[in-house]
Amino acid sequence: MAKLTVEQFARQVADALGNRVVALLLYGSAARGTHTPGRSDVNTLLVCDGVDDALFTALEGPVRAWTRDAGHPAPLLLTEQEWRDSADAFPIEYEDMREAHRLLAGRDPWEGIVVRREDMRRQLEYELLAKLVRLRQAYAACWSDPRRLTEAITGSAAGLLTMLRTALRLSGITPPRAPDALVREAATRIGFAPGALDDVLAHLSGARRLALGKHDARAAAYLAAVARTTEFVNRLT
Numbered sequence: 001m002a003k004l005t006v007e008q009f010a011r012q013v014a015d016a017l018g019n020r021v022v023a024l025l026l027y028g029s030a031a032r033g034t035h036t037p038g039r040s041d042v043n044t045l046l047v048c049d050g051v052d053d054a055l056f057t058a059l060e061g062p063v064r065a066w067t068r069d070a071g072h073p074a075p076l077l078l079t080e081q082e083w084r085d086s087a088d089a090f091p092i093e094y095e096d097m098r099e100a101h102r103l104l105a106g107r108d109p110w111e112g113i114v115v116r117r118e119d120m121r122r123q124l125e126y127e128l129l130a131k132l133v134r135l136r137q138a139y140a141a142c143w144s145d146p147r148r149l150t151e152a153i154t155g156s157a158a159g160l161l162t163m164l165r166t167a168l169r170l171s172g173i174t175p176p177r178a179p180d181a182l183v184r185e186a187a188t189r190i191g192f193a194p195g196a197l198d199d200v201l202a203h204l205s206g207a208r209r210l211a212l213g214k215h216d217a218r219a220a221a222y223l224a225a226v227a228r229t230t231e232f233v234n235r236l237t
Contacts, residue, residue, distance in 0.1 A: 003071070006044070009066045013075075014105040020049045020050075021046070022107065023046075023047045024046050026043070027045060027100060032100035033177060034177065034178065041072065044075040048077070048078075048079060048080070050079050080109075090123075095115050125234055127163060129234075132227055135152065153210070154203055179205070183198075192224060192228040193225065197222065
């Protein structure tokens with residue numbers, strides 16, 4: 001049986017919820033055109049008039065087909081009021097979603113949504129420092145275990161790309177959509193080695209699997225790129 005497409009899922013959600021749907025969005029790599037099957041998720045956001053037992057009951061069938069049969073994450077769920085009130089809490093996510101999304105059902109939810117630069121810079125500084133600290137912790141634990149260190153790096157890479165896009169936006173630069181072009185632009189602007197993420201990007205795209213050796217220089221280069229990006233953002237005003 002063919003897996004449920006995102007268009008079919010959208011129709012099922014719209015049929016199940018009717019006018020309770022404010023907006024159903026596709027966002028992330030699938031909307032950006034950089035999705036790699038088996039490597040990246042198909043992400044959706046559902047903004048609705050409220051969240052209650054009746055909503056979950058109505059969504060049960062479509063979401064089961066989307067998650068269990070098609071293998072995709074369940075949609076993020078926000079009420080319309082929460083969506084309106086949360087741009088200051090999730091500024092990175094809002095701007096990244098605004099830049100790459102497709103409206104699947106409902107109406108355009110972006111009218112009146114304002115993301116403050118300072119909120120975005122503050123969140124980015126926090127997220128980058130937290131990522132750097134967690135990576136150093138993983139490196140300390142896994143430095144002589146290449147398999148586990150590879151998992152730590154590849155597990156952090158998609159989030160790092162989001163942070164690089166945000167760092168470029170804060171610098172007044174429109175982030176390139178293609179991951180390799182994004183990394184090249186970020187390396188030039190931020191000041192880390194241009195090839196530091198090459199093998200990680202190849203892994204994310206499915207071109208070739210990242211397999212680090214013991215004390216691999218590529219691991220050190222990746223960590224140095226994260227550290228340099230953290231320093232760069234910390235100095236932005």
